[in-house]
Amino acid sequence: MLIAVLSDIHSNLRALDAVLGSIGTVDAVWHLGDVVGYGPEPQSVVNRLREAGAIGVRGNHDEAGGGGTCIEFFNEDGYKAMVWTRTRIDESARLYLAGLPEQRMPEGSDFTLAHGSPSDPIWEYVDSPEVAQANLSAFDTTYCLVGHTHVPRLFRQLRGRMRAIAVDRGGRLALDGRRMILNPGSVGQPRDGDPMAAYMLIDTATAEATWQRVEYDIAATQAAIVAAGLPPHLARRLSSGR
Ligand code: ZN
DSSP states (O other): OEEEEEOOOTTOHHHHHHHHHHHOSOSEEEEOSOOSSSSSOHHHHHHHHHHTTOEEOOOHHHHHHTTOGGGGGSOHHHHHHHHHHHTSSOHHHHHHHHHSOSEEOOTTOSEEEESSOSSSTTTOOOOSHHHHHHHGGGOOSSEEEOOSSOSOEEEEEETTEEEEEEOOTTOEEEOOSSOEEEEOOOSSSOOSSOOSEEEEEEETTTTEEEEEEEOOOHHHHHHHHHHTTOOHHHHHHHHHTO
């Protein structure tokens, strides 16, 4: 079974389409939340994910897009973009976002999906070995997939302790039965210094995960952000991947 794992798409339709185009035929598409927020095409991105038959979980931006009060915790740019997003999605998209579960274990798989962390799915950042270690008891499967930090990374147990391992483009990892927390990086707003859209492929036949990057038309997304009247910083940061 070939599975594409997408996270933090953030209303960036061009990045999502580039990823869907590059993955070709897969057996499943899983997303790790933050479908909307920051970017200029919230409705189209929700539609595209539904067309692709993706299953996923709810991020903080999805919760706010669905009407949640967590919008109060957003920074200024995020808040402005979310107020705008709410006026650009229809009721069906709103219900889709609000109805995403906080956590899920796709049937027949050994993976738990969460946006932030398995113990605090909406908000916690798994950004250190200590946080990863503390989360080991919060999921029952061997592997956990998270997003939220927008940085591709892997936390794996070594001699009883969790270690952080940086992953490069094209990086391969054997899913060898050791417990791990894996982050595919962000499709629509990468923050690891590489502006290309990031995603992960999991091949259950070979028990391998690979981290992938694909180019997309960043300038067109930036122009759409500016044309929508969204904060210009949200356009600029796409060039640097920060
Ligand atoms: Zn995000």
